[in-house]
Amino acid sequence: MSATSKGMSASQLASQHFAYLEDPSQAPTSVEVRRVPLSAQQRGWIEKAWSFIDAKKAIDIDVELVNIYSPTGYEREVNTYVADYWKRLGVDAVYQQMDEHQGNAVARLHGDRSGPTLLMNCPIDTHWTGDLKTDGLQWGDPMRRDNMRPAQVEGQTVIGLGSNNDKGMATSIMMAVEALHRAEVPLRGTLLAATLAGGAPALSPDDEPRKNVSLCQGLLHSLINGVTGDYALFHKPGYHVSWEEPGMCYLRVRVLGNPDYMATESRADRPYRVLTDTARIIMALDAAAEEYRHTSRGGSFRPAMAANALNTGRPDKPNWSPAISEIFLDIRPAPWTAPMEVKYWFDGVMERIIEANPGMRAEWDMYVAMPGGRTDPANWIIQSAIRAAQAVEGDTSPAYEGRPAGQTEAGVLRTWGIPTARISGAPPNPEMPADLREGFTMSGAYAPYLVNAAKVLVHAAVDTLTRTREETGLSY
Structure with a gap:
């Protein structure tokens, strides 16, 4: 029995x-x-x-x-x-x-x-x-x-x-x-x-x-x-x-900058900050995901985290640099981990990314929270x-x-x-x-x-x- x-x-x-x-x-x-x-x-x-x-x-x-x-x-x-x-x-x-x-x-x-x-x-x-x-x-x-x-x-x-x-x-x-x-x-x-x-x-x-x-x-x-x-x-x-x-948490990162135009002479020698910072954040999130996979295992749980969607710019107007770029990612918390614990952990990840990149601006939020x-x-x-x-x-x-x-x-x-x-x-x-x-x-x-x-x-x-x-x- x-x-x-x-x-x-x-x-x-x-x-x-x-x-x-x-x-x-x-x-x-x-x-x-x-x-x-x-x-x-x-x-x-x-x-x-x-x-x-x-x-x-x-x-x-x-x-x-x-x-x-x-x-x-x-x-x-x-x-x-x-x-x-x-x-x-x-x-x-x-x-x-x-x-x-x-x-x-x-x-x-x-x-x-x-x-x-x-x-x-x-x-x-x-x-x-x-x-x-x-x-x-x-x-x-x-x-x-x-x-x-x-x-x-x-x-x-x-x-x-x-x-x-x-x-x-x-x-x-x-x-x-x-x-x-x-x-x-x-x-x-x-x-x-x-x-x-x-x-x-x-x-x-x-x-x-x-x-x-x-x-x-x-x-x-x-x-x-x-x-x-x-x-x-x-x-x-x-x-x-x-x-x-596992559970499932969706998070959104909004990378903040200013709108700009490709043909502006004053911008010719400077990078497009929003897209550059977006790429930097994605690479940093990939590194955090690798750490998460190695440090959060338990029982039959296999940790997973990935940024898989972007919302940035206009395909019909690639001559413009957008003011905001959005990154969307999925984090799978352990069966014994509350969604809010994931949110606070992600706060720390993003704060470290911002600190390592002076001048970078971003805000983030959790928009789906499903406990396992x-x-x-x-x-x-x-x-x-x-x-x-x-x-x-x-x-x-x-x-x-x-x-x-x-x-x-x-x-x-x-x-x-x-x-x-x-x-x-x-x-x-x-x-x-x-x-x-x-x-x-x-x-x-x-x-x-x-x-x-x-x-x-x-x-x-x-x-x-x-x-x-x-x-x-x-x-x-």
Whole structure:
């Protein structure tokens, strides 16, 4: 049994994984696997449910999802499709509207009320649109095919806009819900599965009148409207398990100077201070990022910081030097680090840069603050998810290595006091086309990995939802 087997109240559970670690050395990189036997009946339910999951189904669903346009803020069509898919199976499912264009798909598999309530969710919005005019040069010109529709299938790999992240994750959750339903698993607890709108870690575009379409808005809407639980399985690409993930802080640096004109004789022998200082600051921030990566590691957390966007000058008027240049950067704080701690650390970085460059002027602020979080790896849901991942891979090791993770809605679930296992991480796709191996892609979904993820979700759901609340460590 887990460390919570004596029984914990909801408030005790919340403090267990919302609390920040004072000493990152306390964060383990691996955890002992606690064996909780499955009965022959439970094993039979899992095997029966697994029999409804296969690679062909994964490919068919993923292709359908990829071909439905669903950038952040415009998920109505795709989540209507998901809800209708479940409804046709006889599952209790609804489209949960947020506004005219945005909403979640939610499915309920009801138990007899003696067991816990388990969330199983993932985002479904694509980070990009697949339109060169909207996405700019992010994916090259001409745009790479992995950021475009319609979907293409090569072997067991689905290529196309978001085929792996986020449509592949939604595919696995859809298959898991279908499998549990068709296997007629007699649940004690209730499963609440959702494919969520508004997950992208991005602000609303300038031309978008709604300024609240992203940054976990779909999850927040679902939680506020009662789609909550005792435990959560949060899914990103892959089928391994992590119990902690970083936060995300966006910061803006405004480099200040005076407007000037190229042809002014008095400026012919002097540098354009704003652009020169902008370059100096970026180089100094890169050096600070390197230090941050080496000094802030702990547990499975991998620090990251980078300046990736600039707003400066006018491409149509390069003869003018701007008065202000803006640098935008992303810092990923540790799961146990509060966003304000990051802000104060960055204050010190910028103050040192200014001090080292007499005459330089700049101001800065934090404009996105998303805390990360961690769940005690001894918690029931982490242990159940690990047992599930090991069962799928045939792994009987006594210890399990935590997988590094990026920022997602799982941080929100944990700040809400919901113990959360993140299901993500997989080996590279062995079929990935050569033209998509360089750089980062959110495409190239490998059907066998989607199947593995669905099986992990099913195994953990049966393990958790065919038990009483007390058996999973709850006392309420």
